[in-house]
Amino acid sequence: MWDYTEKVKDHFNNPRNVGVIVDADGVGEVGSLACGDALKLMFKLDSEGRIIDVKFQTFGCASAIASSSALTEMIKGKTLEEAQKVTNRDIAEYLGGLPDQKMHCSVMGKEALEAAIENYRSGDQVTRELEGVVVCTCFGVTEKEIERTVLENGLTTVEEVTNYTKAGGGCGSCQPEIGKILARLSGSTEPAVAEEEPEPRPLTNIEKIKLIQETFEREVRPLLRKDGGDVELIDVVGNRVLVSLRGSCAHCRVAQFTLSDVVQAKLREFVSPDIVVEEVS
Amino acid sequence: MRTIYLDNNATTMTAPEVVEAMQPFWTELYGNPSSMHTFGGQVKRHIDQARRQVAALLNADPQEIVFTSGGSEGNNLAIRGSLDALDGLKKHIITTRVEHPAVLGVFRHLAKHGYRVTELPVNSDGSLILDALESTLTPDTALVSIMWANNETGVIFPIEKIANLVKSMGVILHIDAVQAAGKIPIDITRVPVDLLTISGHKLHGPKGTGALYVRKGTKLVPQVIGGHHEHNRRAGTENIPGIVGIGMATELALNGLDEENTRVRALRDRLQRGVLAGCKAAQVNGANRLPNTLNVSFQYVEGEAILLLLDNLGIAASSGSACASGSLQPSHVLRAMGIPFTSAHGSIRFSLSRYNTEEEIDLVIKHLPPIIDRLRELSPFVEDELPV
Numbered sequence: 001m002w003d004y005t006e007k008v009k010d011h012f013n014n015p016r017n018v019g020v021i022v023d024a025d026g027v028g029e030v031g032s033l034a035c036g037d038a039l040k041l042m043f044k045l046d047s048e049g050r051i052i053d054v055k056f057q058t059f060g061c062a063s064a065i066a067s068s069s070a071l072t073e074m075i076k077g078k079t080l081e082e083a084q085k086v087t088n089r090d091i092a093e094y095l096g097g098l099p100d101q102k103m104h105c106s107v108m109g110k111e112a113l114e115a116a117i118e119n120y121r122s123g124d125q126v127t128r129e130l131e132g133v134v135v136c137t138c139f140g141v142t143e144k145e146i147e148r149t150v151l152e153n154g155l156t157t158v159e160e161v162t163n164y165t166k167a168g169g170g171c172g173s174c175q176p177e178i179g180k181i182l183a184r185l186s187g188s189t190e191p192a193v194a195e196e197e198p199e200p201r202p203l204t205n206i207e208k209i210k211l212i213q214e215t216f217e218r219e220v221r222p223l224l225r226k227d228g229g230d231v232e233l234i235d236v237v238g239n240r241v242l243v244s245l246r247g248s249c250a251h252c253r254v255a256q257f258t259l260s261d262v263v264q265a266k267l268r269e270f271v272s273p274d275i276v277v278e279e280v281s
Numbered sequence: 282m283r284t285i286y287l288d289n290n291a292t293t294m295t296a297p298e299v300v301e302a303m304q305p306f307w308t309e310l311y312g313n314p315s316s317m318h319t320f321g322g323q324v325k326r327h328i329d330q331a332r333r334q335v336a337a338l339l340n341a342d343p344q345e346i347v348f349t350s351g352g353s354e355g356n357n358l359a360i361r362g363s364l365d366a367l368d369g370l371k372k373h374i375i376t377t378r379v380e381h382p383a384v385l386g387v388f389r390h391l392a393k394h395g396y397r398v399t400e401l402p403v404n405s406d407g408s409l410i411l412d413a414l415e416s417t418l419t420p421d422t423a424l425v426s427i428m429w430a431n432n433e434t435g436v437i438f439p440i441e442k443i444a445n446l447v448k449s450m451g452v453i454l455h456i457d458a459v460q461a462a463g464k465i466p467i468d469i470t471r472v473p474v475d476l477l478t479i480s481g482h483k484l485h486g487p488k489g490t491g492a493l494y495v496r497k498g499t500k501l502v503p504q505v506i507g508g509h510h511e512h513n514r515r516a517g518t519e520n521i522p523g524i525v526g527i528g529m530a531t532e533l534a535l536n537g538l539d540e541e542n543t544r545v546r547a548l549r550d551r552l553q554r555g556v557l558a559g560c561k562a563a564q565v566n567g568a569n570r571l572p573n574t575l576n577v578s579f580q581y582v583e584g585e586a587i588l589l590l591l592d593n594l595g596i597a598a599s600s601g602s603a604c605a606s607g608s609l610q611p612s613h614v615l616r617a618m619g620i621p622f623t624s625a626h627g628s629i630r631f632s633l634s635r636y637n638t639e640e641e642i643d644l645v646i647k648h649l650p651p652i653i654d655r656l657r658e659l660s661p662f663v664e665d666e667l668p669v
Contacts, residue, residue, distance in 0.1 A: 040661035057661035061585035061604030169609030
């Protein structure tokens with residue numbers, strides 16, 4: 001059983017500011033059903049640019065709901081510049097602390113707030129901008145996000161990074177990569193490994209299509225199916241591989257990463273390094 | 282607040298009869314049965330009686346029963362002990378993707394130590410894909426370990442068919458019957474298994490007790506090495522109160538099998554009907570289940586949140602959601618079944634026992650729908666996704 005503080009229990013049992021603002025000035029959505037938690041944060045500004053109203057909807061566990069509720073209370077009445085200064089640590093502290101394994105709930109709150117502010121400033125409908133190289137493909141966590149969370153929270157172990165960002169908590173294959181990021185940030189140098197690979201003979205078109213099909217069946221589809229999704233190969237035009245996503249991939253936040261990182265990476269590994277994967281509906 | 286305990290696949294209340302049977306062995310009959318004096322020696326007949334009681338539940342010979350500290354030890358001893366006896370002659374071992382960690386963990390450990398591991402898949406209803414077993418058995422296969430019934434979904438595997446198939450290939454067969462024992466009949470004379478694990482605390486016995494059935498002639502290298510206890514198969518001074526306790530618990534379980542499959546089953550079915558009628562977008566996970574288990578998924582809500590709101594009302598259940606387990610991914614069992622994430626995160630397991638009443642079940646049926654509704658009101662997904 002989780003050791004939740006009374007404040008977490010209170011915000012879970014009596015969440016503040018639940019609901020929707022129809023004419024919101026900023027809306028931020030992070031997480032997904034597949035990932036196990038998701039948060040939609042909306043705010044409305046008054047004439048002086050202060051957050052006059054804020055509402056949230058959360059799919060997730062008690063600490064996700066409590067973190068969302070706490071965040072809304074914390075930013076109400078603040079200007080966006082002030083609100084932006086709220087860190088995930090502040091959210092956790094406001095709640096009297098969160099269990100280690102639940103720190104990612106407070107990070108989700110922080111990310112939703114950033115997405116909502118970004119949405120207000122750019123007017124874009126897009127959900128949170130995902131920048132940089134994806135390290136954890138299970139949960140769609142980028143190198144930049146890991147770096148920032150490590151620095152903001154003073155993290156030193158892979159386990160902590162997983163607790164805060166979820167990265168490394170799925171298949172676990174990116175844990176060495178997270179270790180390298182930690183080593184780099186702490187100033188230690190990693191041994192440089194440079195391996196020259198021989199140039200392969202170019203494939204004929206028929207060989208290429210056949211190899212793409214094989215790679216799809218053998219490498220890509222089992223991987224996505226394991227997570228409740230699927231992908232269909234539609235066509236191959238030159239180096240462009242057209243695919244259509246099915247199941248939980250179709251509406252997942254990490255969908256764009258599933259495409260670019262899993263499918264494309266696999267095809268580039270097994271077929272040709274210049275493959276570009278595109279989604280068609 | 283009274284607890285409504287519906288988490289009996291996790292552990293059970295120790296039966297009052299069991300507690301009573303254990304009482305003399307703390308301060309009166311505390312001797313060591315290995316001692317030469319009468320005071321110690323007289324305890325031995327109580328172990329013998331417990332061995333007969335456990336054997337009776339499985340229709341086994343008492344000599345085939347080894348007392349252990351529980352399900353995890355039993356599984357470790359069976360798998361590692363019989364592989365050790367083969368001395369690395371064969372290097373392929375088979376299990377399923379839905380096993381308890383006490384088996385899966387052992388297999389994944391062995392995979393790092395030279396064994397080739399096959400994890401058999403299951404269908405979406407949780408049933409085992411038997412063809413897959415047949416096609417993966419090879420002359421190099423040393424051992425197959427398969428659970429009789431699943432702890433999360435209650436799905437029962439066709440052990441008789443599995444046993445006949447595996448034994449026709451001369452491969453060692455271990456069955457984890459921790460969840461099945463006491464809930465459905467087990468007759469070891471009808472299923473040719475070599476080793477079979479049971480646990481005391483899953484059938485109203487004390488925690489820290491278990492038994493491993495070892496068919497006569499099965500070679501087993503002890504994993505706890507020391508004295509000559511348990512016919513050289515498990516060293517350590519016997520946990521006498523615990524052994525007496527699991528003995529009494531298995532006797533009660535054998536006598537209670539009919540009730541389990543009539544009254545308890547009817548309560549479970551009542552709960553299932555009530556929950557499905559009261560909650561939208563709910564589905565039962567698994568077909569052909571133990572009479573006491575209901576695993577149900579509520580789409581678009583998260584299991585831990587459901588559990589805590591039930592807990593506020595004194596209702597104890599468990600969940601296959603990621604958050605409830607402390608891991609970040611939902612139950613490996615539900616994922617193996619291909620249950621979509623929308624449902625897996627919102628799965629709740631209710632597991633009943635003979636101590637549950639109709640009144641308790643009706644309270645759950647009454648309180649659950651508003652909890653699900655309330656969490657769905659919080660959820661950003663429901664509006665556009667939920668079927669009306």
